[in-house]
Amino acid sequence: MRTVLIIDDHAGVGExxxxxxxxxxxxxxxxxxxxxxxxxxxxxxVDLVIxxxxxxxxxxxxxxxxALFHQLRGRHPDLPIILLTAWTQLEQAxxxxxxxxxxxxxxxxxxxxxxxxxxxLLELGExxxxxxxxxxxxxxxxxxxxxxxxxxxxxxxxPALLRCVELACQVARSSAPVLIxxxxxxxxxxxxxxxxxxxxxxxxxxxxxxxxxxxxDLIEAELFGADSGAYTGAxxxxxxxxxxxxxxxxxxDEIGNLPLAGxxxxxxxxxxxxxxxxxxxxxxxxxxxxISATNADLRAMVRAGTFREDLYYRLNVxxxxxxxxxxxxxxxxxxxxxxLAGRATLSDDxxxxxxxxxxxxxxxxxxxxxxxxxxxxxxxxISEADLALPAAHAMHGGAGTRNLDEPSREVVxxxxxxxxxxxxxxxxxxxxSRQALYRRMERYGLDA
Numbered sequence: 001m002r003t004v005l006i007i008d009d010h011a012g013v014g015e016x017x018x019x020x021x022x023x024x025x026x027x028x029x030x031x032x033x034x035x036x037x038x039x040x041x042x043x044x045x046v047d048l049v050i051x052x053x054x055x056x057x058x059x060x061x062x063x064x065x066x067a068l069f070h071q072l073r074g075r076h077p078d079l080p081i082i083l084l085t086a087w088t089q090l091e092q093a094x095x096x097x098x099x100x101x102x103x104x105x106x107x108x109x110x111x112x113x114x115x116x117x118x119x120x121l122l123e124l125g126e127x128x129x130x131x132x133x134x135x136x137x138x139x140x141x142x143x144x145x146x147x148x149x150x151x152x153x154x155x156x157x158x159p160a161l162l163r164c165v166e167l168a169c170q171v172a173r174s175s176a177p178v179l180i181x182x183x184x185x186x187x188x189x190x191x192x193x194x195x196x197x198x199x200x201x202x203x204x205x206x207x208x209x210x211x212x213x214x215x216x217d218l219i220e221a222e223l224f225g226a227d228s229g230a231y232t233g234a235x236x237x238x239x240x241x242x243x244x245x246x247x248x249x250x251x252x253d254e255i256g257n258l259p260l261a262g263x264x265x266x267x268x269x270x271x272x273x274x275x276x277x278x279x280x281x282x283x284x285x286x287x288x289x290x291i292s293a294t295n296a297d298l299r300a301m302v303r304a305g306t307f308r309e310d311l312y313y314r315l316n317v318x319x320x321x322x323x324x325x326x327x328x329x330x331x332x333x334x335x336x337x338x339x340l341a342g343r344a345t346l347s348d349d350x351x352x353x354x355x356x357x358x359x360x361x362x363x364x365x366x367x368x369x370x371x372x373x374x375x376x377x378x379x380x381x382i383s384e385a386d387l388a389l390p391a392a393h394a395m396h397g398g399a400g401t402r403n404l405d406e407p408s409r410e411v412v413x414x415x416x417x418x419x420x421x422x423x424x425x426x427x428x429x430x431x432x433s434r435q436a437l438y439r440r441m442e443r444y445g446l447d448a
Contacts, residue, residue, distance in 0.1 A: 007037035158328035172198035182322030185364030204248025212254030226278035256296035
């Protein structure tokens with residue numbers, strides 16, 4: 001059962017609140033002094049505290065109530081606290097709300113409003129506990145991966161990316177081909193490197209080829225090598241990437257750009273391990289772990305006849321679908337800090353702008369933005385302006401923004417009304433921190 005601790009030295013207040021809460025399936029605990037309240041909290045867990053601001057030792061200034069609040073906040077930082085205050089302490093109560101109190105109610109209170117506030121905070125507390133548990137389990141999974149596998153400083157805070165890393169590590173020890181799909185700049189080569197670093201051929205070479213960066217008539221020579229005179233400009237024999245990667249891993253990025261003739265040869269290598277250099281009849285043998293990646297829809301290319309179906313299924317034994325950065329926002333700020341490497345600090349408005357921007361260029365774009373800001377910022381504190389994000393997607397801009405856009409006065413007011421004035425709940429619904437919502441409330445002349 002949900003439990004609320006009432007700390008008030010007036011017996012009548014404790015009895016009235018206890019009756020009200022009991023009628024709504026909430027277990028009340030009553031303490032008649034700050035000392036007794038702190039002792040109760042040391043004995044058992046409670047879900048919420050309702051504390052008076054005036055105690056008999058000091059009935060006018062609220063000093064004892066403020067001291068109790070700060071003791072509660074210091075010992076139990078996640079515990080929601082509702083302040084009961086007389087009209088003379090309203091200004092102090094507002095200050096304490098900004099310091100972390102969940103809400104305040106003036107005496108005499110309205111039963112309906114008090115119950116709504118308590119129910120909202122209890123529900124929010126349950127959600128927060130579940131979120132903390134999920135984060136704890138996530139950290140355990142992440143730390144377990146780092147203990148068991150070589151991840152070499154990988155920044156992975158989002159569940160979406162963690163699932164990809166787990167799958168990459170699980171399949172690493174097999175020799176099965178892996179296909180990594182995802183948008184440009186999302187980190188496909190980094191996932192490929194993780195597969196290699198945890199594979200049975202980790203001591204071998206990791207050779208990466210960007211099939212999209214090579215002219216179609218040179219891709220085959222790049223992959224399989226060529227004898228002298230095999231094509232115009234081939235003055236001497238050269239080995240291909242399959243020979244270079246022998247005993248290790250070959251990473252074929254943008255595999256959808258491989259021409260059909262090259263696809264036939266690649267399929268043969270995957271099936272038999274044999275190939276010939278361009279212009280040569282000598283068959284060579286190789287043992288290579290092949291990992292491929294693409295941002296294209298290979299299934300659609302198969303249907304269009306531009307990608308071989310048999311090669312697609314040969315490459316796609318295991319698919320690791322890497323989400324774009326917009327789908328894993330938990331990674332944005334940790335990645336930004338990683339790229340900064342202590343050279344500068346992000347201001348609050350810069351952090352909000354980073355979270356609001358949709359990152360169409362993904363991790364690569366984020367890295368470039370941070371590198372540029374770190375070089376050009378006039379101080380070690382990077383502001384939103386220093387990031388120079390495109391205006392069409394900036395935090396206060398138009399199309400392309402997500403739900404973290406600047407909320408209007410009407411949106412903030414509606415969120416506060418829906419949350420019965422509970423600022424923390426309204427902030428959560430808007431995707432803002434409580435401090436950020438307070439700034440907007442002050443700007444719009446609103447209070448809870």
